Amino acid sequence: MGFPDRIERTVEVAHPPAEVWAALTTADGLASWFGNEATIDLRPGGSARMRWTDGPTAEMRVERVEEPTVFGFTWQIYGLPEDDPRRTYVEFTLEPTGAGTRLRVVESGFAQLPEDAFRKAYDGNTDGWASELGELVAYLDAA
Amino acid sequence: MRPDAEAIAEQVFTALADPTRRDILAALASGGPATATDLAGRLPITRQAIAKHLGLLAEAGLVTAAPGERRRVRYRLRSAPMQVAQQFLAALARDWDTALDALADHLDRSVRAAGG
Numbered sequence: 001m002g003f004p005d006r007i008e009r010t011v012e013v014a015h016p017p018a019e020v021w022a023a024l025t026t027a028d029g030l031a032s033w034f035g036n037e038a039t040i041d042l043r044p045g046g047s048a049r050m051r052w053t054d055g056p057t058a059e060m061r062v063e064r065v066e067e068p069t070v071f072g073f074t075w076q077i078y079g080l081p082e083d084d085p086r087r088t089y090v091e092f093t094l095e096p097t098g099a100g101t102r103l104r105v106v107e108s109g110f111a112q113l114p115e116d117a118f119r120k121a122y123d124g125n126t127d128g129w130a131s132e133l134g135e136l137v138a139y140l141d142a143a
Numbered sequence: 144m145r146p147d148a149e150a151i152a153e154q155v156f157t158a159l160a161d162p163t164r165r166d167i168l169a170a171l172a173s174g175g176p177a178t179a180t181d182l183a184g185r186l187p188i189t190r191q192a193i194a195k196h197l198g199l200l201a202e203a204g205l206v207t208a209a210p211g212e213r214r215r216v217r218y219r220l221r222s223a224p225m226q227v228a229q230q231f232l233a234a235l236a237r238d239w240d241t242a243l244d245a246l247a248d249h250l251d252r253s254v255r256a257a258g259g
Contacts, residue, residue, distance in 0.1 A: 004234045011243050015250045023249055033249035034242060078236055079229045086230070105243065110234035111148065 005111035014100040021068035024092055048073060061087075069094050077110070086112055148227055154203040155228035163188055164196050168220065171206060176219035 013020060023029035030038035035050030041062065042048075048060040064072035072091040080086060088109040095102040158164050166186050171177060174185070179197055183190035197218050200206040204224050209217045 007234060007237055007239060009239050009243060011247065013247050013250055015254065019250060019253070020246075023246060023253075029249075032253075033245040077230055078233045080226060080233070084226070103243075103246075105239055107237060107239070110230060 006106060006108035007110075008104070008106045010102060010104045012097065012100065012102055017068040017094040017096050017101045020094055020101045020103055021071070024071050025065070025067075063089065064091065148230075151204075151224050152228040152231045155205065155224050158200055158203055158205050161196070163192065164200060167193065167196055167200065168205065171218060171220040176209065176217040178215060178217050180214060182218075 023033060025040065025042050027038045027040050030040065030048075030050060035058070036053045037051040038049065040046070040048035040060075042065055044063055044065055046062040048062055050058045050060070058075050060073040060075045062071075062073050064070050070091065070093055072089060074087040074089050076082070077084065077086050077088055086109070088107050090105065090107045093104040093106075095104070158168065163186075166188075167182060170182055170185055177185075179190050179194045182188075182193045182197075186193065197206060197208075201208055201218070205221055206218045207221050209219065211217060
């Protein structure tokens with residue numbers, strides 16, 4: 001099948017890196033083109049959050065801040081359960097060109113799987129595989 | 144990419160490629176564990192055909208059979224392989240093209256708004 005582990009795009013924009021940097025790393029910027037609402041604590045380890053008016057939210061963790069050339073964060077893999085620990089890493093690289101900026105975005109880590117995900121996925125017909133509901137029932141019964 | 148991840152995802156996609164198996168998985172997802180007889184009552188397919196598909200789904204790890212007498216065996220959905228397949232779909236669903244177009248539009252608009 002050959003599904004990608006990483007997604008990579010490069011675009012040329014006719015604006016200097018400082019403007020692109022502001023669009024990528026400020027709450028106002030992110031809320032203008034990416035989400036509908038955004039908050040960001042711009043430092044490695046800081047949290048950022050985006051919300052879309054149609055419901056979804058994205059929780060990000062800022063990883064790299066090297067103004068105005070590298071901005072990196074991790075976020076959850078879309079479609080996986082909220083408590084799933086897997087995250088992809090997104091890195092924007094800004095390079096000045098004559099008239100503007102060459103912006104590269106790389107998102108990597110789609111193929112990562114923790115061992116327990118494999119164990120669960122392969123662990124076919126095991127007896128006593130307790131579902132969340134089964135555990136809840138057992139808990140309520142015990143109470 | 145680990146080849147075993149691909150193998151798991153392939154089993155999920157193969158299972159989902161068949162309309163009868165999609166119906167069975169959807170019935171188990173919405174209604175919870177069920178026997179082949181229960182499913183035959185709900186779906187326009189014979190019990191024999193359902194049993195055959197359930198066997199295939201169990202082999203692929205997509206459903207699991209609770210111990211019980213023959214004909215009383217209850218099948219339940221197993222979500223783990225779905226989550227592996229979802230991860231592959233996530234790479235396809237991540238729409239950077241649209242996001243980057245929106246970024247370029249935003250930058251153009253800001254400059255115009257600033258009188259540029």
